[in-house]
Amino acid sequence: MTELTGAQIMCEALLREGVEVIFGxxxxxxxxFYDALVGYEQLxxxxxxxxxxxxxxxxxxxxxxxxxxxxxxxxxxxxxNLVTAISDAMxxxxxxVAITGQVTSALxxxxxxxxxxxxxxxxxxxxxxxxxxxxxxxxxxxxxAFHIARTGRPGPVLIDIAKDxxxxxxxxxxxxxxxxxxxxxxxxxxxxxxxxxxxxxGMANKPLLMIGRGVMLSEAFPExxxxxxxxxxxxxxxxxxxxxxxxxxxxxLGMSGMHGWVHNNKxxxxxxxxxxxxxxxxxxVTGKTSTFAPHAKIIHVDIDPSEIGKNIRVDVPIVGDAxxxxxxxxxxxxxxxSGDWLLHIREMQAVHAAKQQYxxxxxxxxxxxxxxxxxxxxxxxxxxxxxxxxxxxxxxWAAQLIDWLEPHTHITSGGAGTMGFALPAAVGxxxxxxxxxxxxxxxDGGFQMNIQELxxxxxxxxxxxxxxxxxxxxxxxxQWQQLFHDKRYSATPMWSPDxxxxxxxxxxxxxxxxxxxxxxxxxxxxxxxxxxMLLEFRVEQEANVFPMVAPGxxxxxxxxxxxxxxxx
Amino acid sequence: MKHTVVALMQDHPxxxxxxxxxxxxxxxxxxxxxxxxxxxPGISRMTLVVDGEDTIVEQVTKQLYRxxxxxxxxxxxxxxxxxxxxVLAKIYAPASKRQxxxxxxxxxxxxxxxxxxxxxxxxxxTSPDQIDNxxxxxRPFGIREMVRTGRIxxxxxTPTHAGDAYVKxx
Numbered sequence: 204m205t206e207l208t209g210a211q212i213m214c215e216a217l218l219r220e221g222v223e224v225i226f227g228x229x230x231x232x233x234x235x236f237y238d239a240l241v242g243y244e245q246l247x248x249x250x251x252x253x254x255x256x257x258x259x260x261x262x263x264x265x266x267x268x269x270x271x272x273x274x275x276x277x278x279x280x281x282x283x284n285l286v287t288a289i290s291d292a293m294x295x296x297x298x299x300v301a302i303t304g305q306v307t308s309a310l311x312x313x314x315x316x317x318x319x320x321x322x323x324x325x326x327x328x329x330x331x332x333x334x335x336x337x338x339x340x341x342x343x344x345x346x347x348a349f350h351i352a353r354t355g356r357p358g359p360v361l362i363d364i365a366k367d368x369x370x371x372x373x374x375x376x377x378x379x380x381x382x383x384x385x386x387x388x389x390x391x392x393x394x395x396x397x398x399x400x401x402x403x404x405g406m407a408n409k410p411l412l413m414i415g416r417g418v419m420l421s422e423a424f425p426e427x428x429x430x431x432x433x434x435x436x437x438x439x440x441x442x443x444x445x446x447x448x449x450x451x452x453x454x455x456l457g458m459s460g461m462h463g464w465v466h467n468n469k470x471x472x473x474x475x476x477x478x479x480x481x482x483x484x485x486x487x488v489t490g491k492t493s494t495f496a497p498h499a500k501i502i503h504v505d506i507d508p509s510e511i512g513k514n515i516r517v518d519v520p521i522v523g524d525a526x527x528x529x530x531x532x533x534x535x536x537x538x539x540x541s542g543d544w545l546l547h548i549r550e551m552q553a554v555h556a557a558k559q560q561y562x563x564x565x566x567x568x569x570x571x572x573x574x575x576x577x578x579x580x581x582x583x584x585x586x587x588x589x590x591x592x593x594x595x596x597x598x599x600w601a602a603q604l605i606d607w608l609e610p611h612t613h614i615t616s617g618g619a620g621t622m623g624f625a626l627p628a629a630v631g632x633x634x635x636x637x638x639x640x641x642x643x644x645x646x647d648g649g650f651q652m653n654i655q656e657l658x659x660x661x662x663x664x665x666x667x668x669x670x671x672x673x674x675x676x677x678x679x680x681x682q683w684q685q686l687f688h689d690k691r692y693s694a695t696p697m698w699s700p701d702x703x704x705x706x707x708x709x710x711x712x713x714x715x716x717x718x719x720x721x722x723x724x725x726x727x728x729x730x731x732x733x734x735x736m737l738l739e740f741r742v743e744q745e746a747n748v749f750p751m752v753a754p755g756x757x758x759x760x761x762x763x764x765x766x767x768x769x770x771x
Numbered sequence: 772m773k774h775t776v777v778a779l780m781q782d783h784p785x786x787x788x789x790x791x792x793x794x795x796x797x798x799x800x801x802x803x804x805x806x807x808x809x810x811x812p813g814i815s816r817m818t819l820v821v822d823g824e825d826t827i828v829e830q831v832t833k834q835l836y837r838x839x840x841x842x843x844x845x846x847x848x849x850x851x852x853x854x855x856x857x858v859l860a861k862i863y864a865p866a867s868k869r870q871x872x873x874x875x876x877x878x879x880x881x882x883x884x885x886x887x888x889x890x891x892x893x894x895x896x897t898s899p900d901q902i903d904n905x906x907x908x909x910r911p912f913g914i915r916e917m918v919r920t921g922r923i924x925x926x927x928x929t930p931t932h933a934g935d936a937y938v939k940x941x
Contacts, residue, residue, distance in 0.1 A: 326785075326788065326789060326792050327792055327793070327796050330839075331839040334785075384937040385838070385842040385937075508833045509830065509833035509834050509836070511833075512826060512830070513830060
């Protein structure tokens with residue numbers, strides 16, 4: 204066995220974990236690692252323009268592939284710039300490993316140059332973290348970190364490595380297995396509870412399935428489909444359940460919650476059984492919890508026991524992996540019919556026009572809805588895509604108005620609601636699925652939060668298509684100001700540069716669109732362009748996302764349209 | 772209601788910080804927290820007193836289990852168990868009051884750990900309730916300084932929280 208430096212051991216460990224691409228930014232305390240990287244061409248390093256983007260790119264990669272995404276930064280400001288992305292990964296259960304350099308171990312605690320207590324800072328926003336000061340610990344720590352990140356409820360793990368631990372040499376001892384006596388995620392689910400669930404499904408008159416990110420993470424798509432088809436139970440998706448059940452399926456109801464469909468929120472309030480698979484009853488789903496699903500027995504499948512009963516009382520908790528639990532459940536689940544109930548929900552739905560019209564006020568203006576109406580048609584005709592959305596109004600319009608048909612196509616920052624997510628996430632998504640078309644869809648605000656990543660896209664030659672829904676405002680905040688703060692637009696009007704010229708400066712073709720009739724041509728041009736392209740849609744400034752549940756209100760109370768329309 | 776929770780965890784740097792940080796973040800009300808060694812090298816034992824409904828304690832338990840280094844967590848409140856706490860109290864006691872304070876300490880099974888010019892330091896190990904009672908009784912004399920260790924607890928009879936089940940980590 205040959206001796207290796209700590210930095211070489213880090214590279215070897217990454218290869219052993221199957222890592223192909225890492226997103227990062229060098230600096231003083233991580234320099235030994237970057238030096239070693241020269242000898243490891245199998246590890247493709249993507250130089251981002253800000254460490255936050257490295258974190259989101261790792262997330263984009265992980266969200267598309269299901270594999271662990273890796274990001275790297277130096278100590279101090281490099282590491283703190285990762286914090287937002289790590290927190291985002293924690294909220295959305297995204298498996299990433301963040302590697303940070305730390306000052307030499309002898310200097311730790313002395314406020315050395317670029318020293319920050321990164322393990323302290325990231326403790327509440329990581330699934331676990333490590334500070335490594337001894338080179339001999341590296342093989343074990345890397346193996347544990349990847350294991351923890353990808354198993355159970357996935358999440359971010361941070362490894363902070365002192366510079367001397369990267370420099371010193373040792374003969375690595377590679378552990379064959381992890382030894383984590385305090386970490387044994389439950390996977391199979393309790394049989395007794397599963398039988399109880401089967402009983403409740405048999406007894407219910409108005410059952411509903413709600414599927415969340417847990418279904419996506421365990422890839423339980425055929426199982427959910429079989430469950431729905433065998434029982435005829437209609438399926439609601441949370442924001443992160445989008446794509447886990449095809450929206451063109453007769454049993455698909457689409458999204459519920461704050462900007463979900465009225466018939467779905469009504470169905471939840473009427474149902475007598477709510478079977479939640481892998482959703483965590485986020486407040487954007489439940490609204491006021493005391494009024495949520497008042498008549499329902501609740502079955503909750505979650506791999507994280509702490510999610511059971513955290514926000515909503517649960518009648519039948521089943522802790523484990525969604526795919527395994529559903530597989531066991533389907534062994535014994537008898538068929539049933541829920542046709543009358545589905546018909547009732549469809550009747551509630553039919554009160555409204557088709558969703559494109561129902562959310563869009565009648566106006567001659569160029570509405571954001573017009574962009575998504577064309578986009579859903581054109582992307583689904585071409586297929587093989589991932590849409591990375593940012594945070595705000597456009598995110599909700601995309602969730603509502605695109606017909607989501609495939610898993611892992613909808614990539615968004617849900618729990619943390621991180622503006623600036625879309626563009627760097629698209630970088631990671633493109634590396635995760637190089638043959639696909641990756642769209643970054645963002646508002647004018649969110650796009651400018653990580654606008655510097657245009658350079659990363661150019662340097663890596665990524666064919667990412669960018670759609671900016673530019674309404675000249677921080678639109679979602681403006682919407683709340685309009686509805687709940689008497690139209691006082693405090694700090695939401697937003698000046699932006701000429702995005703087409705910005706794209707041009709980066710060497711990227713761009714196009715600005717101001718009329719609904721030009722949307723299709725623009726999107727077709729983007730598809731016809733082999734490299735990246737930026738499309739700026741200059742839409743009506745004061746369009747709102749409806750329907751909407753006011754924050755803290757019951758999901759029974761939906762706002763359907765502007766109480767005082769501002770649009771002609 | 773006050774719940775007594777016993778937790779075993781790997782004795783790693785930062786593990787106490789992880790636990791404390793989780794309580795702060797989740798807003799749990801912790802009355803006391805005592806941590807120290809167990810019978811198994813490499814494994815620390817923590818006793819927590821949590822004030823709240825059963826559902827809160829259930830969440831505390833589950834959130835503790837989310838920490839990778841936490842091995843076992845149980846609410847022992849309903850199990851027959853011995854709970855103890857140690858208090859050191861410096862009580863104002865000029866010569867004229869010394870006898871009275873000493874007698875009180877002895878009545879509770881405590882002892883005089885130190886004698887000062889006008890104070891006595893009482894050392895008392897007993898159940899937390901008894902400590903409360905003792906403190907109320909000596910309060911009129913004047914408590915100059917006091918420290919309580921927080922509750923530690925152990926279930927009676929067969930070992931239920933032995934760390935050797937996890938001994939591979941030690």
